[in-house]
Amino acid sequence: xxxxxxxxxxxxxxxxxxxxxxxxxxxxxxxxxxxxxxxxxxxxxxxxxxxxxxxxxxxxxxxxxxxxxxxxxxxxxxxxxxxxxxxxxxxxxxxxxxxxxxxxxxxxxxxxxxxxxxxxxxxxxxxxxxxxxxxxxxxxxxxxxxxxxxxxxxxxxxxxxxxxxxxxxxxxxxxxxxxxxxxxxxxxxxxxxxxxxxxxxxxxxxxxxxxxxxxxxxxxxxxxx
Amino acid sequence: xxxxxxxxxxxxxxxxxxxxxxxxxxxxxxxxxxxxxxxxxxxxxxxxxxxxxxxxxxxxxxxxxxxxxxxxxxxxxxxxxxxxxxxxxxxxxxxxxxxxxxxxxxxxxxxxxxxxxxxxxxxxxxxx
Numbered sequence: 001x002x003x004x005x006x007x008x009x010x011x012x013x014x015x016x017x018x019x020x021x022x023x024x025x026x027x028x029x030x031x032x033x034x035x036x037x038x039x040x041x042x043x044x045x046x047x048x049x050x051x052x053x054x055x056x057x058x059x060x061x062x063x064x065x066x067x068x069x070x071x072x073x074x075x076x077x078x079x080x081x082x083x084x085x086x087x088x089x090x091x092x093x094x095x096x097x098x099x100x101x102x103x104x105x106x107x108x109x110x111x112x113x114x115x116x117x118x119x120x121x122x123x124x125x126x127x128x129x130x131x132x133x134x135x136x137x138x139x140x141x142x143x144x145x146x147x148x149x150x151x152x153x154x155x156x157x158x159x160x161x162x163x164x165x166x167x168x169x170x171x172x173x174x175x176x177x178x179x180x181x182x183x184x185x186x187x188x189x190x191x192x193x194x195x196x197x198x199x200x201x202x203x204x205x206x207x208x209x210x211x212x213x214x215x216x217x218x219x220x221x222x223x224x225x
Numbered sequence: 226x227x228x229x230x231x232x233x234x235x236x237x238x239x240x241x242x243x244x245x246x247x248x249x250x251x252x253x254x255x256x257x258x259x260x261x262x263x264x265x266x267x268x269x270x271x272x273x274x275x276x277x278x279x280x281x282x283x284x285x286x287x288x289x290x291x292x293x294x295x296x297x298x299x300x301x302x303x304x305x306x307x308x309x310x311x312x313x314x315x316x317x318x319x320x321x322x323x324x325x326x327x328x329x330x331x332x333x334x335x336x337x338x339x340x341x342x343x344x345x346x347x348x349x350x351x352x353x
Contacts, residue, residue, distance in 0.1 A: 040257060040323065041256060041323060041325065042256045042257070045309050045326075046258050046325075046329075048325075049326045049329045049330060051332065052330060053329050053332055053333025053334070054333060055333075056330075056333040056334050056336070056337040057333065057336060057337045059337075060337030060338070060340065060341045061341065063341070064344055064345055066346055068344070068345055078233070082275055083245045083256075085283065085286065085287075086323045089279070089283045092279060093276065093279060096275050096276065096279060097272065097310060099272075099275075099316050100268060100269065100272040100316075102266060102316070103262075103268045103315075103316050104265055106262070107262065107264075107265050107268065110255070110262070111264060113299055134303060148274070153328060160335070177294070193254050193255055194256060196317075197255055198333075199353065200317075201314075201317055204312055204313075204316045205240075205317075207312055207316075208312050208313060210307075211305055211308045211309050211312070212284055214305075215301050215302065215305040216280065216305075217287040218286075219282060219285075220286075220297070220298055220301055220302075221286075221289045221294045221297055221298065221299050224311035
């Protein structure tokens with residue numbers, strides 16, 4: 001009968017419950033030891049991509065609801081009555097530009113250029129705040145003219161869709177400002193570039209969602225002209 | 226017959242077979258990156274394309290009544306797809322990162338489009 005002899009080990013004993021598990025891979029990207037993956041992908045980045053994939057379904061539901069009820073409202077104001085395309089085009093342009101400043105912030109931290117990192121992070125947050133200000137103005141104007149969330153199907157689906165998008169942008173602004181605060185204190189270094197990249201993924205996602213909303217909600221010809 | 230086995234040896238051998246580039250990023254690259262990110266100049270060029278396409282999109286929407294609505298919708302959706310793809314490929318780095326990110330994102334996107342196309346289709350489309 002074969003017997004198994006264990007050779008003396010010079011490594012420290014494994015914590016209880018972890019015997020036989022793979023040794024942690026070397027960590028990078030500012031992650032704690034043991035949080036890396038053997039695939040070369042960090043948990044933070046993978047989690048963000050999975051979140052974005054699920055957020056596609058989240059926004060898909062609201063876009064689908066908007067399309068489903070499009071042109072079916074029986075009373076109240078219609079998109080044609082309230083939309084101001086030049087104004088919304090300007091705010092869309094601002095959000096697009098914020099994606100540019102976001103990638104420039106990432107390029108800056110990868111180079112170790114902390115001065116430009118702070119400039120681009122703040123510029124991105126300000127562009128985002130400008131976009132949100134435009135949305136608040138638009139909502140206020142629509143409300144003043146008589147279109148509210150409970151006015152008709154258009155009001156309900158429009159405010160819910162664009163409102164949730166605005167909430168995502170607001171969260172992104174808070175995230176960017178917190179990164180800027182860390183950078184200002186010198187606590188965001190080249191080693192933490194992945195943190196900026198993950199925030200950037202979120203920010204670009206809200207940008208691509210707006211690309212779809214701007215086209216589908218604002219630009220596509222309205223039915224029943 | 227006595228067999229000598231060190232605990233964890235098999236796992237260590239398996240780990241050693243994983244190429245170094247699969248577990249650690251190359252110098253100057255972020256985790257999950259296969260090729261370096263684009264230069265700031267390229268980022269600016271992509272932004273210029275995005276702005277031009279947006280301007281054309283807005284101009285196209287003003288052609289309502291002059292050309293068929295179906296053509297306007299096709300053009301607008303085509304331009305939106307171009308903008309969407311540019312941001313995802315270059316700004317979100319799916320073009321330079323490991324393919325697994327692209328697969329995850331496409332999975333979510335395709336799931337959303339399929340699910341809601343089925344919902345809209347089953348409820349007789351929109352505008353009817």
